[in-house]
Amino acid sequence: MTRNVGIGVIAMGWMGMTHSRAYQQIVHRFPQSDLTPRLVICADSEPSRTDEAVQRFGFERTTSDWRAVLADADVEVVSITAPNGLHREMCLAAFDAGKHVFCEKPVGRCPAETLEIAAAARDSGVHTFTGFCYRWSPVVQELKKLIEDGRLGDLTHYRGRFFCGYGHNPYRVLSWRFQKEHAGFGVLGDLMSHTLDMALMLAGPISEVVSQQETFTPQRPLPSSTGTHFSEQSGGPVGPVSNEDYVGAMVRFSGGARGTLEACRVIAGSDCEHAFELNGTRGAARWNFERMNELELFLDDAHPDQPGYARLQTRPQYPHHADFNPGGSVGLGYEDLMTIEVHEFLRGVVEDRSVEPGLDQMARVAAVQDAMARSWESRTWEAVAAAVAE
Ligand SMILES: NC(=O)c1ccc[n+]([C@@H]2O[C@H](COP(=O)([O-])OP(=O)(O)OC[C@H]3O[C@@H](n4cnc5c(N)ncnc54)[C@H](O)[C@@H]3O)[C@@H](O)[C@H]2O)c1
Structure with missing residues:
Protein backbone atom coordinates (compact mmCIF):
# COMPACT_ATOMS: atom_id res chain seq x y z
CA MET A 1 0.00 0.00 0.00
CA THR A 2 1.28 3.44 -0.88
CA ARG A 3 2.81 5.32 2.02
CA ASN A 4 2.23 9.10 1.84
CA VAL A 5 4.93 11.27 3.37
CA GLY A 6 4.13 14.92 4.09
CA ILE A 7 6.96 17.19 3.00
CA GLY A 8 7.78 20.76 4.01
CA VAL A 9 10.53 22.73 2.28
CA ILE A 10 12.13 25.73 3.95
CA ALA A 11 13.64 28.21 1.45
CA MET A 12 12.84 27.99 -2.23
CA GLY A 13 16.12 29.03 -3.84
CA TRP A 14 18.15 26.72 -6.07
CA MET A 15 18.19 23.84 -3.61
CA GLY A 16 14.59 24.27 -2.44
CA MET A 17 13.38 23.98 -6.03
CA THR A 18 15.70 21.03 -6.66
CA HIS A 19 14.60 19.14 -3.55
CA SER A 20 10.94 19.70 -4.48
CA ARG A 21 11.48 18.34 -7.99
CA ALA A 22 13.39 15.37 -6.58
CA TYR A 23 10.59 14.46 -4.15
CA GLN A 24 8.15 14.53 -7.07
CA GLN A 25 10.35 12.21 -9.11
CA ILE A 26 10.24 9.43 -6.50
CA VAL A 27 6.92 8.02 -7.75
CA HIS A 28 8.31 7.88 -11.30
CA ARG A 29 11.78 6.55 -10.56
CA PHE A 30 11.11 4.26 -7.60
CA PRO A 31 7.53 2.95 -8.01
CA GLN A 32 8.56 -0.29 -6.30
CA SER A 33 9.00 1.65 -3.05
CA ASP A 34 5.32 2.62 -2.96
CA LEU A 35 6.28 5.99 -1.51
CA THR A 36 4.26 9.07 -2.36
CA PRO A 37 5.75 12.32 -1.14
CA ARG A 38 3.06 14.96 -0.65
CA LEU A 39 4.34 18.52 -1.07
CA VAL A 40 2.43 20.11 1.80
CA ILE A 41 3.99 23.49 2.47
CA CYS A 42 6.97 25.59 1.48
CA ALA A 43 8.42 28.73 3.02
CA ASP A 44 10.52 31.59 1.71
CA SER A 45 11.02 35.17 2.81
CA GLU A 46 10.50 36.20 -0.86
CA PRO A 47 6.82 35.64 -1.80
CA SER A 48 7.69 35.38 -5.52
CA ARG A 49 9.69 32.20 -4.74
CA THR A 50 6.81 30.45 -2.98
CA ASP A 51 4.38 31.58 -5.71
CA GLU A 52 6.68 30.01 -8.28
CA ALA A 53 6.92 26.83 -6.18
CA VAL A 54 3.14 26.48 -6.12
CA GLN A 55 2.96 26.92 -9.87
CA ARG A 56 5.76 24.48 -10.59
CA PHE A 57 5.21 21.80 -7.97
CA GLY A 58 1.69 22.28 -6.61
CA PHE A 59 2.51 22.83 -2.92
CA GLU A 60 -0.76 22.85 -0.96
CA ARG A 61 0.19 25.84 1.18
CA THR A 62 2.88 28.53 1.39
CA THR A 63 4.20 30.79 4.11
CA SER A 64 6.78 33.51 4.63
CA ASP A 65 7.37 32.22 8.18
CA TRP A 66 9.46 29.05 8.23
CA ARG A 67 8.17 28.17 11.71
CA ALA A 68 4.75 27.55 10.16
CA VAL A 69 6.30 24.62 8.25
CA LEU A 70 7.40 23.04 11.52
CA ALA A 71 4.01 23.69 13.15
CA ASP A 72 2.16 21.97 10.30
CA ALA A 73 0.75 18.65 11.50
CA ASP A 74 0.74 17.23 7.95
CA VAL A 75 4.52 17.62 7.65
CA GLU A 76 6.62 14.58 8.56
CA VAL A 77 9.87 15.45 6.75
CA VAL A 78 11.47 18.88 6.31
CA SER A 79 14.07 19.95 3.79
CA ILE A 80 16.14 22.86 5.08
CA THR A 81 17.60 24.60 2.07
CA ALA A 82 18.11 28.11 3.44
CA PRO A 83 21.45 29.95 3.60
CA ASN A 84 23.80 28.30 6.11
CA GLY A 85 23.45 31.01 8.76
CA LEU A 86 19.81 30.00 9.31
CA HIS A 87 20.38 26.25 9.57
CA ARG A 88 21.13 26.07 13.29
CA GLU A 89 17.94 27.77 14.43
CA MET A 90 15.84 25.91 11.85
CA CYS A 91 17.32 22.49 12.60
CA LEU A 92 17.02 22.80 16.37
CA ALA A 93 13.40 23.92 16.04
CA ALA A 94 12.68 21.07 13.61
CA PHE A 95 14.15 18.49 16.02
CA ASP A 96 12.01 19.96 18.84
CA ALA A 97 8.96 19.65 16.60
CA GLY A 98 9.80 15.98 15.98
CA LYS A 99 10.25 16.41 12.22
CA HIS A 100 12.74 14.30 10.27
CA VAL A 101 15.28 16.65 8.69
CA PHE A 102 17.18 16.77 5.42
CA CYS A 103 19.52 19.74 5.94
CA GLU A 104 21.77 20.86 3.13
CA LYS A 105 25.53 20.84 3.66
CA PRO A 106 27.56 22.27 5.31
CA VAL A 107 24.77 22.37 7.94
CA GLY A 108 26.49 24.79 10.37
CA ARG A 109 28.42 27.95 9.54
CA CYS A 110 31.49 26.50 11.21
CA PRO A 111 32.49 23.00 12.37
CA ALA A 112 31.55 23.73 16.01
CA GLU A 113 28.03 24.72 14.95
CA THR A 114 27.70 21.63 12.75
CA LEU A 115 28.83 19.38 15.59
CA GLU A 116 26.33 21.04 17.94
CA ILE A 117 23.48 20.48 15.46
CA ALA A 118 24.50 16.85 14.86
CA ALA A 119 24.59 16.19 18.62
CA ALA A 120 21.14 17.75 19.05
CA ALA A 121 19.81 15.53 16.25
CA ARG A 122 21.19 12.44 17.97
CA ASP A 123 19.51 13.44 21.27
CA SER A 124 16.17 14.14 19.57
CA GLY A 125 15.94 10.74 17.91
CA VAL A 126 14.65 12.08 14.57
CA HIS A 127 16.10 10.79 11.30
CA THR A 128 18.47 13.13 9.47
CA PHE A 129 20.12 13.37 6.09
CA THR A 130 22.46 15.74 4.30
CA GLY A 131 23.04 16.67 0.68
CA PHE A 132 26.18 14.87 -0.41
CA CYS A 133 24.59 14.24 -3.78
CA TYR A 134 27.71 13.47 -5.79
N1 LIG B 1 24.13 19.67 -2.32
C1 LIG B 1 24.45 20.55 -3.24
O1 LIG B 1 24.95 20.19 -4.30
C2 LIG B 1 24.16 22.01 -2.99
C3 LIG B 1 24.17 22.91 -4.06
C4 LIG B 1 23.86 24.24 -3.82
C5 LIG B 1 23.57 24.68 -2.53
N2 LIG B 1 23.61 23.77 -1.50
C6 LIG B 1 23.30 24.22 -0.12
O2 LIG B 1 21.90 24.55 -0.07
C7 LIG B 1 21.67 25.67 0.77
C8 LIG B 1 20.95 26.76 -0.06
O3 LIG B 1 21.75 27.15 -1.16
P1 LIG B 1 21.08 27.73 -2.50
O4 LIG B 1 22.14 27.76 -3.53
O5 LIG B 1 19.81 27.04 -2.78
O6 LIG B 1 20.77 29.24 -2.03
P2 LIG B 1 19.93 30.33 -2.80
O7 LIG B 1 20.62 31.63 -2.52
O8 LIG B 1 19.65 29.94 -4.20
O9 LIG B 1 18.52 30.30 -2.04
C9 LIG B 1 18.37 30.67 -0.70
C10 LIG B 1 16.86 30.91 -0.45
O10 LIG B 1 16.66 31.14 0.94
C11 LIG B 1 15.63 32.12 1.05
N3 LIG B 1 15.67 32.69 2.40
C12 LIG B 1 16.56 33.54 2.91
N4 LIG B 1 16.22 33.84 4.19
C13 LIG B 1 15.10 33.13 4.48
C14 LIG B 1 14.26 33.00 5.64
N5 LIG B 1 14.54 33.67 6.77
N6 LIG B 1 13.18 32.19 5.56
C15 LIG B 1 12.90 31.52 4.44
N7 LIG B 1 13.65 31.61 3.31
C16 LIG B 1 14.75 32.40 3.34
C17 LIG B 1 15.99 33.10 -0.06
O11 LIG B 1 14.91 33.98 -0.37
C18 LIG B 1 16.30 32.14 -1.19
O12 LIG B 1 15.14 31.78 -1.92
C19 LIG B 1 23.04 26.09 1.30
O13 LIG B 1 23.24 25.55 2.56
C20 LIG B 1 24.03 25.48 0.30
O14 LIG B 1 25.28 25.19 0.88
C21 LIG B 1 23.87 22.45 -1.71
Whole structure:
Protein backbone atom coordinates (compact mmCIF):
# COMPACT_ATOMS: atom_id res chain seq x y z
CA MET A 1 0.00 0.00 0.00
CA THR A 2 1.28 3.44 -0.88
CA ARG A 3 2.81 5.32 2.02
CA ASN A 4 2.23 9.10 1.84
CA VAL A 5 4.93 11.27 3.37
CA GLY A 6 4.13 14.92 4.09
CA ILE A 7 6.96 17.19 3.00
CA GLY A 8 7.78 20.76 4.01
CA VAL A 9 10.53 22.73 2.28
CA ILE A 10 12.13 25.73 3.95
CA ALA A 11 13.64 28.21 1.45
CA MET A 12 12.84 27.99 -2.23
CA GLY A 13 16.12 29.03 -3.84
CA TRP A 14 18.15 26.72 -6.07
CA MET A 15 18.19 23.84 -3.61
CA GLY A 16 14.59 24.27 -2.44
CA MET A 17 13.38 23.98 -6.03
CA THR A 18 15.70 21.03 -6.66
CA HIS A 19 14.60 19.14 -3.55
CA SER A 20 10.94 19.70 -4.48
CA ARG A 21 11.48 18.34 -7.99
CA ALA A 22 13.39 15.37 -6.58
CA TYR A 23 10.59 14.46 -4.15
CA GLN A 24 8.15 14.53 -7.07
CA GLN A 25 10.35 12.21 -9.11
CA ILE A 26 10.24 9.43 -6.50
CA VAL A 27 6.92 8.02 -7.75
CA HIS A 28 8.31 7.88 -11.30
CA ARG A 29 11.78 6.55 -10.56
CA PHE A 30 11.11 4.26 -7.60
CA PRO A 31 7.53 2.95 -8.01
CA GLN A 32 8.56 -0.29 -6.30
CA SER A 33 9.00 1.65 -3.05
CA ASP A 34 5.32 2.62 -2.96
CA LEU A 35 6.28 5.99 -1.51
CA THR A 36 4.26 9.07 -2.36
CA PRO A 37 5.75 12.32 -1.14
CA ARG A 38 3.06 14.96 -0.65
CA LEU A 39 4.34 18.52 -1.07
CA VAL A 40 2.43 20.11 1.80
CA ILE A 41 3.99 23.49 2.47
CA CYS A 42 6.97 25.59 1.48
CA ALA A 43 8.42 28.73 3.02
CA ASP A 44 10.52 31.59 1.71
CA SER A 45 11.02 35.17 2.81
CA GLU A 46 10.50 36.20 -0.86
CA PRO A 47 6.82 35.64 -1.80
CA SER A 48 7.69 35.38 -5.52
CA ARG A 49 9.69 32.20 -4.74
CA THR A 50 6.81 30.45 -2.98
CA ASP A 51 4.38 31.58 -5.71
CA GLU A 52 6.68 30.01 -8.28
CA ALA A 53 6.92 26.83 -6.18
CA VAL A 54 3.14 26.48 -6.12
CA GLN A 55 2.96 26.92 -9.87
CA ARG A 56 5.76 24.48 -10.59
CA PHE A 57 5.21 21.80 -7.97
CA GLY A 58 1.69 22.28 -6.61
CA PHE A 59 2.51 22.83 -2.92
CA GLU A 60 -0.76 22.85 -0.96
CA ARG A 61 0.19 25.84 1.18
CA THR A 62 2.88 28.53 1.39
CA THR A 63 4.20 30.79 4.11
CA SER A 64 6.78 33.51 4.63
CA ASP A 65 7.37 32.22 8.18
CA TRP A 66 9.46 29.05 8.23
CA ARG A 67 8.17 28.17 11.71
CA ALA A 68 4.75 27.55 10.16
CA VAL A 69 6.30 24.62 8.25
CA LEU A 70 7.40 23.04 11.52
CA ALA A 71 4.01 23.69 13.15
CA ASP A 72 2.16 21.97 10.30
CA ALA A 73 0.75 18.65 11.50
CA ASP A 74 0.74 17.23 7.95
CA VAL A 75 4.52 17.62 7.65
CA GLU A 76 6.62 14.58 8.56
CA VAL A 77 9.87 15.45 6.75
CA VAL A 78 11.47 18.88 6.31
CA SER A 79 14.07 19.95 3.79
CA ILE A 80 16.14 22.86 5.08
CA THR A 81 17.60 24.60 2.07
CA ALA A 82 18.11 28.11 3.44
CA PRO A 83 21.45 29.95 3.60
CA ASN A 84 23.80 28.30 6.11
CA GLY A 85 23.45 31.01 8.76
CA LEU A 86 19.81 30.00 9.31
CA HIS A 87 20.38 26.25 9.57
CA ARG A 88 21.13 26.07 13.29
CA GLU A 89 17.94 27.77 14.43
CA MET A 90 15.84 25.91 11.85
CA CYS A 91 17.32 22.49 12.60
CA LEU A 92 17.02 22.80 16.37
CA ALA A 93 13.40 23.92 16.04
CA ALA A 94 12.68 21.07 13.61
CA PHE A 95 14.15 18.49 16.02
CA ASP A 96 12.01 19.96 18.84
CA ALA A 97 8.96 19.65 16.60
CA GLY A 98 9.80 15.98 15.98
CA LYS A 99 10.25 16.41 12.22
CA HIS A 100 12.74 14.30 10.27
CA VAL A 101 15.28 16.65 8.69
CA PHE A 102 17.18 16.77 5.42
CA CYS A 103 19.52 19.74 5.94
CA GLU A 104 21.77 20.86 3.13
CA LYS A 105 25.53 20.84 3.66
CA PRO A 106 27.56 22.27 5.31
CA VAL A 107 24.77 22.37 7.94
CA GLY A 108 26.49 24.79 10.37
CA ARG A 109 28.42 27.95 9.54
CA CYS A 110 31.49 26.50 11.21
CA PRO A 111 32.49 23.00 12.37
CA ALA A 112 31.55 23.73 16.01
CA GLU A 113 28.03 24.72 14.95
CA THR A 114 27.70 21.63 12.75
CA LEU A 115 28.83 19.38 15.59
CA GLU A 116 26.33 21.04 17.94
CA ILE A 117 23.48 20.48 15.46
CA ALA A 118 24.50 16.85 14.86
CA ALA A 119 24.59 16.19 18.62
CA ALA A 120 21.14 17.75 19.05
CA ALA A 121 19.81 15.53 16.25
CA ARG A 122 21.19 12.44 17.97
CA ASP A 123 19.51 13.44 21.27
CA SER A 124 16.17 14.14 19.57
CA GLY A 125 15.94 10.74 17.91
CA VAL A 126 14.65 12.08 14.57
CA HIS A 127 16.10 10.79 11.30
CA THR A 128 18.47 13.13 9.47
CA PHE A 129 20.12 13.37 6.09
CA THR A 130 22.46 15.74 4.30
CA GLY A 131 23.04 16.67 0.68
CA PHE A 132 26.18 14.87 -0.41
CA CYS A 133 24.59 14.24 -3.78
CA TYR A 134 27.71 13.47 -5.79
CA ARG A 135 28.39 10.20 -3.96
CA TRP A 136 25.23 8.73 -5.57
CA SER A 137 26.64 8.59 -9.11
CA PRO A 138 26.22 4.94 -10.14
CA VAL A 139 29.87 4.62 -11.20
CA VAL A 140 31.02 6.02 -7.84
CA GLN A 141 28.77 3.59 -5.98
CA GLU A 142 30.16 0.76 -8.10
CA LEU A 143 33.71 1.84 -7.27
CA LYS A 144 32.80 1.92 -3.57
CA LYS A 145 31.76 -1.73 -3.80
CA LEU A 146 35.00 -2.65 -5.60
CA ILE A 147 37.06 -0.95 -2.89
CA GLU A 148 35.05 -2.67 -0.13
CA ASP A 149 35.56 -6.01 -1.90
CA GLY A 150 39.32 -5.41 -1.85
CA ARG A 151 39.72 -5.30 -5.64
CA LEU A 152 41.98 -2.23 -5.46
CA GLY A 153 44.01 -3.59 -2.53
CA ASP A 154 45.02 -1.24 0.28
CA LEU A 155 44.59 2.41 -0.69
CA THR A 156 47.89 4.29 -0.75
CA HIS A 157 47.01 7.60 -2.49
CA TYR A 158 43.92 9.83 -2.65
CA ARG A 159 43.67 13.16 -4.45
CA GLY A 160 40.32 14.95 -4.19
CA ARG A 161 39.32 18.35 -5.53
CA PHE A 162 36.31 20.53 -6.10
CA PHE A 163 37.14 23.33 -8.50
CA CYS A 164 33.87 25.13 -9.08
CA GLY A 165 34.55 28.54 -10.56
CA TYR A 166 31.19 30.15 -9.78
CA GLY A 167 33.09 33.12 -8.37
CA HIS A 168 35.73 33.35 -11.11
CA ASN A 169 33.96 36.33 -12.66
CA PRO A 170 34.66 39.19 -10.18
CA TYR A 171 31.33 40.80 -11.17
CA ARG A 172 29.41 37.94 -9.60
CA VAL A 173 27.67 39.67 -6.70
CA LEU A 174 28.43 39.55 -2.99
CA SER A 175 25.71 36.98 -2.26
CA TRP A 176 25.35 35.35 1.18
CA ARG A 177 27.94 32.69 0.22
CA PHE A 178 30.77 35.25 0.26
CA GLN A 179 29.86 36.64 3.70
CA LYS A 180 31.05 35.05 6.93
CA GLU A 181 27.99 36.31 8.80
CA HIS A 182 25.58 34.34 6.57
CA ALA A 183 27.68 31.47 5.21
CA GLY A 184 30.31 30.98 7.89
CA PHE A 185 33.41 29.58 6.25
CA GLY A 186 33.75 29.94 2.47
CA VAL A 187 34.81 26.94 0.39
CA LEU A 188 35.88 25.05 3.50
CA GLY A 189 32.16 24.61 4.18
CA ASP A 190 30.67 24.95 0.73
CA LEU A 191 32.83 22.83 -1.58
CA MET A 192 35.28 21.04 0.72
CA SER A 193 32.28 19.40 2.46
CA HIS A 194 31.60 17.44 -0.74
CA THR A 195 35.29 16.64 -1.29
CA LEU A 196 35.60 15.36 2.27
CA ASP A 197 32.43 13.27 2.16
CA MET A 198 33.71 11.52 -0.97
CA ALA A 199 37.20 11.01 0.50
CA LEU A 200 35.87 9.62 3.79
CA MET A 201 33.39 7.35 2.00
CA LEU A 202 35.99 5.89 -0.38
CA ALA A 203 39.24 6.00 1.59
CA GLY A 204 38.08 5.99 5.23
CA PRO A 205 38.78 8.29 8.19
CA ILE A 206 41.39 11.06 8.08
CA SER A 207 43.66 11.32 11.11
CA GLU A 208 45.79 14.43 10.41
CA VAL A 209 45.87 17.43 8.10
CA VAL A 210 47.98 20.43 7.23
CA SER A 211 46.08 23.12 5.38
CA GLN A 212 46.17 26.59 3.86
CA GLN A 213 43.57 29.02 2.55
CA GLU A 214 43.36 32.19 0.43
CA THR A 215 40.84 34.81 -0.66
CA PHE A 216 41.83 35.74 -4.20
CA THR A 217 38.91 38.10 -4.93
CA PRO A 218 38.67 40.35 -1.86
CA GLN A 219 35.63 42.40 -2.92
CA ARG A 220 32.50 42.02 -5.04
CA PRO A 221 29.58 44.17 -6.21
CA LEU A 222 26.84 44.67 -3.65
CA PRO A 223 23.65 43.19 -5.11
CA SER A 224 21.01 45.83 -5.91
CA SER A 225 18.27 43.22 -5.40
CA THR A 226 18.19 39.68 -4.06
CA GLY A 227 20.66 37.78 -6.14
CA THR A 228 22.27 34.38 -6.07
CA HIS A 229 25.95 33.59 -6.48
CA PHE A 230 25.28 33.35 -10.23
CA SER A 231 24.00 36.96 -10.53
CA GLU A 232 26.33 39.54 -12.14
CA GLN A 233 26.53 43.28 -11.69
CA SER A 234 29.08 46.00 -12.52
CA GLY A 235 29.58 49.71 -11.95
CA GLY A 236 27.98 50.02 -8.49
CA PRO A 237 29.31 49.91 -4.93
CA VAL A 238 31.38 46.94 -3.78
CA GLY A 239 31.75 45.18 -0.42
CA PRO A 240 34.35 42.91 1.21
CA VAL A 241 34.41 39.14 0.75
CA SER A 242 34.77 37.87 4.32
CA ASN A 243 35.51 34.18 3.84
CA GLU A 244 38.01 32.10 1.87
CA ASP A 245 37.95 31.36 -1.89
CA TYR A 246 40.47 28.53 -1.72
CA VAL A 247 41.42 25.73 0.67
CA GLY A 248 44.15 23.17 0.11
CA ALA A 249 45.34 20.40 2.42
CA MET A 250 47.66 17.44 2.68
CA VAL A 251 45.98 14.63 4.59
CA ARG A 252 46.86 11.35 6.26
CA PHE A 253 44.19 8.66 6.25
CA SER A 254 43.96 6.34 9.27
CA GLY A 255 44.14 3.35 6.91
CA GLY A 256 47.58 4.42 5.67
CA ALA A 257 46.80 6.33 2.46
CA ARG A 258 48.30 9.76 1.92
CA GLY A 259 46.60 12.46 -0.05
CA THR A 260 45.75 16.00 -1.03
CA LEU A 261 42.40 17.78 -1.04
CA GLU A 262 41.64 21.14 -2.67
CA ALA A 263 38.61 23.34 -3.25
CA CYS A 264 38.32 26.68 -5.03
CA ARG A 265 35.40 28.86 -6.16
CA VAL A 266 37.30 31.46 -8.21
CA ILE A 267 39.50 29.16 -10.27
CA ALA A 268 39.65 29.71 -14.04
CA GLY A 269 38.50 27.01 -16.40
CA SER A 270 36.67 24.61 -14.12
CA ASP A 271 32.90 24.84 -13.83
CA CYS A 272 32.07 21.88 -11.60
CA GLU A 273 35.21 19.78 -11.42
CA HIS A 274 34.40 17.64 -8.41
CA ALA A 275 36.93 14.90 -8.96
CA PHE A 276 39.17 12.32 -7.36
CA GLU A 277 42.00 10.01 -8.23
CA LEU A 278 42.85 7.13 -5.94
CA ASN A 279 45.45 4.41 -6.05
CA GLY A 280 45.71 1.17 -4.14
CA THR A 281 48.21 -1.67 -4.02
CA ARG A 282 46.22 -3.60 -6.67
CA GLY A 283 44.34 -0.98 -8.66
CA ALA A 284 43.44 2.64 -9.27
CA ALA A 285 40.49 4.78 -10.28
CA ARG A 286 39.65 8.32 -11.30
CA TRP A 287 36.37 10.21 -11.68
CA ASN A 288 35.25 13.73 -12.49
CA PHE A 289 31.65 14.94 -12.02
CA GLU A 290 31.95 16.91 -15.28
CA ARG A 291 31.89 13.47 -16.92
CA MET A 292 29.92 11.85 -14.13
CA ASN A 293 28.83 8.81 -16.11
CA GLU A 294 32.40 7.66 -16.74
CA LEU A 295 34.85 5.91 -14.43
CA GLU A 296 38.46 5.26 -15.29
CA LEU A 297 39.52 2.05 -13.63
CA PHE A 298 42.67 -0.02 -13.51
CA LEU A 299 42.66 -3.41 -11.77
CA ASP A 300 45.77 -5.60 -11.53
CA ASP A 301 43.68 -8.77 -11.58
CA ALA A 302 41.62 -7.78 -14.63
CA HIS A 303 44.46 -6.96 -17.03
CA PRO A 304 47.75 -8.09 -15.44
CA ASP A 305 49.66 -7.83 -18.71
CA GLN A 306 48.05 -4.57 -19.87
CA PRO A 307 48.68 -1.75 -17.42
CA GLY A 308 46.57 1.36 -18.01
CA TYR A 309 43.10 2.60 -17.26
CA ALA A 310 39.92 1.26 -18.84
CA ARG A 311 37.19 3.86 -19.39
CA LEU A 312 33.88 2.45 -18.10
CA GLN A 313 30.48 3.93 -18.88
CA THR A 314 27.57 3.81 -16.47
CA ARG A 315 25.36 0.78 -17.05
CA PRO A 316 22.23 -0.90 -15.63
CA GLN A 317 24.30 -3.30 -13.49
CA TYR A 318 25.61 -0.38 -11.42
CA PRO A 319 23.67 0.85 -8.36
CA HIS A 320 20.59 2.96 -9.26
CA HIS A 321 21.32 3.23 -12.99
CA ALA A 322 18.40 0.98 -13.98
CA ASP A 323 15.98 3.16 -11.99
CA PHE A 324 16.63 5.84 -14.61
CA ASN A 325 17.56 4.12 -17.88
CA PRO A 326 17.48 0.55 -19.18
CA GLY A 327 20.50 1.01 -21.45
CA GLY A 328 24.21 1.25 -20.84
CA SER A 329 25.87 4.64 -21.42
CA VAL A 330 22.48 6.38 -21.21
CA GLY A 331 23.69 8.65 -18.49
CA LEU A 332 22.22 10.27 -15.39
CA GLY A 333 22.43 13.97 -14.49
CA TYR A 334 22.86 16.09 -11.34
CA GLU A 335 19.18 16.15 -10.41
CA ASP A 336 18.92 12.37 -10.77
CA LEU A 337 21.46 12.15 -7.94
CA MET A 338 19.13 14.34 -5.87
CA THR A 339 16.23 12.01 -6.65
CA ILE A 340 18.30 9.05 -5.45
CA GLU A 341 19.20 10.84 -2.23
CA VAL A 342 15.68 11.96 -1.27
CA HIS A 343 14.44 8.44 -2.02
CA GLU A 344 17.14 6.92 0.20
CA PHE A 345 16.17 9.30 3.00
CA LEU A 346 12.42 8.76 2.78
CA ARG A 347 12.88 4.99 2.72
CA GLY A 348 14.91 5.30 5.92
CA VAL A 349 12.17 7.43 7.48
CA VAL A 350 9.29 5.07 6.64
CA GLU A 351 11.33 2.01 7.65
CA ASP A 352 12.48 3.81 10.82
CA ARG A 353 16.21 3.24 10.25
CA SER A 354 19.20 5.58 9.90
CA VAL A 355 20.61 6.01 6.43
CA GLU A 356 23.89 7.47 5.26
CA PRO A 357 24.81 10.25 4.90
CA GLY A 358 23.05 11.68 7.94
CA LEU A 359 24.22 14.42 10.28
CA ASP A 360 26.71 11.98 11.84
CA GLN A 361 28.53 11.83 8.49
CA MET A 362 28.35 15.63 8.32
CA ALA A 363 29.92 15.67 11.81
CA ARG A 364 32.79 13.45 10.58
CA VAL A 365 33.34 15.93 7.74
CA ALA A 366 33.16 18.86 10.18
CA ALA A 367 35.82 17.32 12.41
CA VAL A 368 38.28 17.34 9.47
CA GLN A 369 37.23 20.88 8.54
CA ASP A 370 37.91 21.91 12.12
CA ALA A 371 41.45 20.50 11.94
CA MET A 372 42.02 22.29 8.61
CA ALA A 373 40.91 25.63 10.08
CA ARG A 374 43.17 25.08 13.12
CA SER A 375 46.06 24.38 10.77
CA TRP A 376 45.60 27.78 9.06
CA GLU A 377 46.43 29.35 12.42
CA SER A 378 49.09 26.95 13.69
CA ARG A 379 50.73 26.54 10.23
CA THR A 380 51.45 22.90 11.04
CA TRP A 381 49.87 19.40 11.11
CA GLU A 382 46.69 19.12 13.20
CA ALA A 383 45.04 15.95 14.49
CA VAL A 384 41.40 15.26 13.58
CA ALA A 385 39.22 14.77 16.68
CA ALA A 386 36.71 11.93 16.85
CA ALA A 387 33.31 13.41 15.96
CA VAL A 388 31.04 10.44 16.54
CA ALA A 389 31.34 7.46 18.89
CA GLU A 390 31.80 4.69 16.27
N1 LIG B 1 24.13 19.67 -2.32
C1 LIG B 1 24.45 20.55 -3.24
O1 LIG B 1 24.95 20.19 -4.30
C2 LIG B 1 24.16 22.01 -2.99
C3 LIG B 1 24.17 22.91 -4.06
C4 LIG B 1 23.86 24.24 -3.82
C5 LIG B 1 23.57 24.68 -2.53
N2 LIG B 1 23.61 23.77 -1.50
C6 LIG B 1 23.30 24.22 -0.12
O2 LIG B 1 21.90 24.55 -0.07
C7 LIG B 1 21.67 25.67 0.77
C8 LIG B 1 20.95 26.76 -0.06
O3 LIG B 1 21.75 27.15 -1.16
P1 LIG B 1 21.08 27.73 -2.50
O4 LIG B 1 22.14 27.76 -3.53
O5 LIG B 1 19.81 27.04 -2.78
O6 LIG B 1 20.77 29.24 -2.03
P2 LIG B 1 19.93 30.33 -2.80
O7 LIG B 1 20.62 31.63 -2.52
O8 LIG B 1 19.65 29.94 -4.20
O9 LIG B 1 18.52 30.30 -2.04
C9 LIG B 1 18.37 30.67 -0.70
C10 LIG B 1 16.86 30.91 -0.45
O10 LIG B 1 16.66 31.14 0.94
C11 LIG B 1 15.63 32.12 1.05
N3 LIG B 1 15.67 32.69 2.40
C12 LIG B 1 16.56 33.54 2.91
N4 LIG B 1 16.22 33.84 4.19
C13 LIG B 1 15.10 33.13 4.48
C14 LIG B 1 14.26 33.00 5.64
N5 LIG B 1 14.54 33.67 6.77
N6 LIG B 1 13.18 32.19 5.56
C15 LIG B 1 12.90 31.52 4.44
N7 LIG B 1 13.65 31.61 3.31
C16 LIG B 1 14.75 32.40 3.34
C17 LIG B 1 15.99 33.10 -0.06
O11 LIG B 1 14.91 33.98 -0.37
C18 LIG B 1 16.30 32.14 -1.19
O12 LIG B 1 15.14 31.78 -1.92
C19 LIG B 1 23.04 26.09 1.30
O13 LIG B 1 23.24 25.55 2.56
C20 LIG B 1 24.03 25.48 0.30
O14 LIG B 1 25.28 25.19 0.88
C21 LIG B 1 23.87 22.45 -1.71
